[in-house]
Amino acid sequence: MLNYLSKVFYIIPSRKTRLIWIFLLFLFLSCLEVFGLGLIAPFLSLATEPDLIETNTISQQLYQYFSFQSKGLFVATIGFIIIGVFIVKSVLAWRIRVYILQFGFWVRGELCRKLISQYLAAPYYFHLTRNSAELIQQITEYTRFFAIDIVIELLNTSSSLMIAVAITILLCFNSLVTVLAILLICLPLVILLVFVRKKIRYWGKKATRSNEQMVRVINHSLGGIKESKVIGCSNYFEQQISEEADIYERASSWVFSVILLPRLIMETVLVILLIGATSVVLIIYQDITDLIAVLGVFALASLRLVPSLTQVTSGLYKLRSQSYTLERLYGDLKQLETLNTVSEQNPIVLSSARSFGRNLTNSSPPVLSFQKSIVLDQVAYAYPNSAGLALDKVSLSIERGESIALIGKSGAGKTTLVDVILGLLIPSSGDIQVDGQSIYKNLRDWQNLIGYIPQSIFLMDDTIEKNIAFGVREEEIDSERLKRAIHSAQLDELMADLPDGVKTMVGERGVRLSGGQRQRIGIARALYHERDILVLDEATAALDNETEGLVTESIRSLSGSKTMIIIAHRLTTVEHCDRVYMMDKGRILKVGSYQEIVVEGDLL
Numbered sequence: 001m002l003n004y005l006s007k008v009f010y011i012i013p014s015r016k017t018r019l020i021w022i023f024l025l026f027l028f029l030s031c032l033e034v035f036g037l038g039l040i041a042p043f044l045s046l047a048t049e050p051d052l053i054e055t056n057t058i059s060q061q062l063y064q065y066f067s068f069q070s071k072g073l074f075v076a077t078i079g080f081i082i083i084g085v086f087i088v089k090s091v092l093a094w095r096i097r098v099y100i101l102q103f104g105f106w107v108r109g110e111l112c113r114k115l116i117s118q119y120l121a122a123p124y125y126f127h128l129t130r131n132s133a134e135l136i137q138q139i140t141e142y143t144r145f146f147a148i149d150i151v152i153e154l155l156n157t158s159s160s161l162m163i164a165v166a167i168t169i170l171l172c173f174n175s176l177v178t179v180l181a182i183l184l185i186c187l188p189l190v191i192l193l194v195f196v197r198k199k200i201r202y203w204g205k206k207a208t209r210s211n212e213q214m215v216r217v218i219n220h221s222l223g224g225i226k227e228s229k230v231i232g233c234s235n236y237f238e239q240q241i242s243e244e245a246d247i248y249e250r251a252s253s254w255v256f257s258v259i260l261l262p263r264l265i266m267e268t269v270l271v272i273l274l275i276g277a278t279s280v281v282l283i284i285y286q287d288i289t290d291l292i293a294v295l296g297v298f299a300l301a302s303l304r305l306v307p308s309l310t311q312v313t314s315g316l317y318k319l320r321s322q323s324y325t326l327e328r329l330y331g332d333l334k335q336l337e338t339l340n341t342v343s344e345q346n347p348i349v350l351s352s353a354r355s356f357g358r359n360l361t362n363s364s365p366p367v368l369s370f371q372k373s374i375v376l377d378q379v380a381y382a383y384p385n386s387a388g389l390a391l392d393k394v395s396l397s398i399e400r401g402e403s404i405a406l407i408g409k410s411g412a413g414k415t416t417l418v419d420v421i422l423g424l425l426i427p428s429s430g431d432i433q434v435d436g437q438s439i440y441k442n443l444r445d446w447q448n449l450i451g452y453i454p455q456s457i458f459l460m461d462d463t464i465e466k467n468i469a470f471g472v473r474e475e476e477i478d479s480e481r482l483k484r485a486i487h488s489a490q491l492d493e494l495m496a497d498l499p500d501g502v503k504t505m506v507g508e509r510g511v512r513l514s515g516g517q518r519q520r521i522g523i524a525r526a527l528y529h530e531r532d533i534l535v536l537d538e539a540t541a542a543l544d545n546e547t548e549g550l551v552t553e554s555i556r557s558l559s560g561s562k563t564m565i566i567i568a569h570r571l572t573t574v575e576h577c578d579r580v581y582m583m584d585k586g587r588i589l590k591v592g593s594y595q596e597i598v599v600e601g602d603l604l
């Protein structure tokens with residue numbers, strides 16, 4: 001349990017002092033509870049026998065001090081005090097529950113924010129090893145489980161535990177027999193918990209994992225809806241979903257049915273004890289007058305004690321069933337923390353992490369500028385968990401305004417080189433310099449110089465305008481720049497044809513557009529941001545011959561004003577480049593003009 005709690009405290013974001021306040025409130029509530037219940041026994045005794053006021057020194061002194069006119073009035077006053085205490089206690093208990101709920105949901109919100117900011121700040125290679133659906137699930141579902149089934153449950157359980165302990169202490173003063181009875185009530189629950197501990201954890205994990213699998217399958221089936229329709233494999237996905245749903249049903253029913261047990265066991269044992277003890281006393285002594293006060297306190301205490309103990313045991317079972325969720329969140333946050341620590345020890349990554357927070361509209365003057373040249377000096381890169389080098393001592397230089405092409409077989413290392421140039425992957429050795437300064441001094445400044453057009457353009461389910469001015473708030477979009485970008489990406493005709501023009505919604509991942517139109521929006525996006533360097537990763541591959549010609553022409557017209565690094569499979573598209581770099585196995589095999597490498601090398 002200590003291990004469990006330490007993980008919970010690690011995950012809960014800042015402001016942990018709130019928990020101290022909550023625990024102080026719990027303590028106060030337990031005192032009120034005991035005070036209220038503690039008054040019931042004297043009240044019952046005095047109500048049945050008012051003359052007892054004179055035999056007890058405290059009641060006698062109180063009676064005289066406040067000059068009560070009758071014993072009945074004195075007893076009634078105690079009754080009103082009990083009513084008052086119970087009203088205050090109920091209001092306070094309600095406020096505390098509300099506070100616990102607010103705290104739990106606040107934890108959820110903070111955790112969502114913390115996770116998304118850490119995922120976004122994590123190095124690119126972290127994302128190469130993780131499934132995005134899994135990360136979405138961590139943020140949306142696991143944080144909810146953590147807040148409701150762990151934090152809120154843990155606080156409610158602690159509150160009930162404090163109340164149960166306080167009532168038990170009160171009963172100890174009243175009757176040791178009652179305490180023994182309580183221990184007897186708790187015994188079957190403790191035995192049950194010992195036996196089902198591992199099982200609850202196991203079934204809790206099964207339920208969460210099957211839920212995870214269902215999200216994965218749904219993601220795969222809907223993500224590849226076109227392929228699954230054409231291939232006709234919807235049965236395959238349906239079958240997977242129903243298998244996981246069966247596991248989920250079995251696991252969840254098991255967990256929830258065990259959680260129901262404590263209340264039922266406790267009620268049964270309580271009734272057996274109450275009725276059993278009364279019957280035994282009746283049979284042996286034939287008179288239960290002496291037992292009435294004890295039974296009264298016990299019955300009332302049980303009224304409060306049973307729900308508290310039920311809450312404690314069910315809470316413990318629930319917490320146990322959420323161990324897997326806790327492990328997953330804890331594992332992720334620890335991994336992200338380790339990545340940050342590694343980053344802090346690596347000056348290159350540190351610069352990238354520090355500059356991450358600076359956004360597009362950052363007004364502070366840039367540390368890096370690009371007037372002369374970009375130099376790659378002996379750049380090497382190996383993917384984590386991969387034996388060989390994906391880039392092996394790559395050196396090249398590009399003057400401002402030049403265009404270079406990277407060509408080579410599949411797997412030669414072109415994309416990896418571009419990812420290193422984009423600052424997404426940090427080289428294991430070597431350096432990239434712009435005008436003699438390492439780009440790792442401020443990676444954000446370097447990235448602010450680059451416009452990137454990937455092979456497959458990511459489009460948000462939003463308007464064309466917002467997709468072009470990606471990352472810019474609607475009210476800050478510069479319409480002149482937008483027009484220029486649309487024109488240069490040969491999108492004028494499409495905008496004129498669409499009834500809503502730039503306000504047209506593109507659909508999820510741009511489904512309402514053709515492949516070529518999506519690609520041109522990607523080009524317009526790179527042009528809108530008016531970056532000095534354009535990196536194109538086979539950007540014209542999805543275009544038809546005519547559009548490709550137009551786009552290539554518009555890209556070509558940028559030659560001289562923009563510095564361009566182009567990965568191309570269609571060798572004709574790089575004819576205009578100043579130099580062609582031929583790559584193989586992570587190295588640069590040949591460098592030369594288009595004529596030397598492509599034409600004379602007989603690559604066409």
Ligand SMILES: Nc1ncnc2c1ncn2[C@@H]1O[C@H](COP(=O)(O)OP(=O)(O)OP(=O)(O)O)[C@@H](O)[C@H]1O
Pocket residue numbers: 128383386390408409410411412413414415416417
């Ligand atoms: N995320 C990754 N993890 C491990 N190895 C990778 C990863 N991505 C690429 N590689 C490996 O790195 C090498 C270079 O791959 P890269 O994608 O850079 O080649 P490429 O020339 O761009 O190929 P293509 O033209 O097919 O896109 C390949 O051997 C590939 O298997």
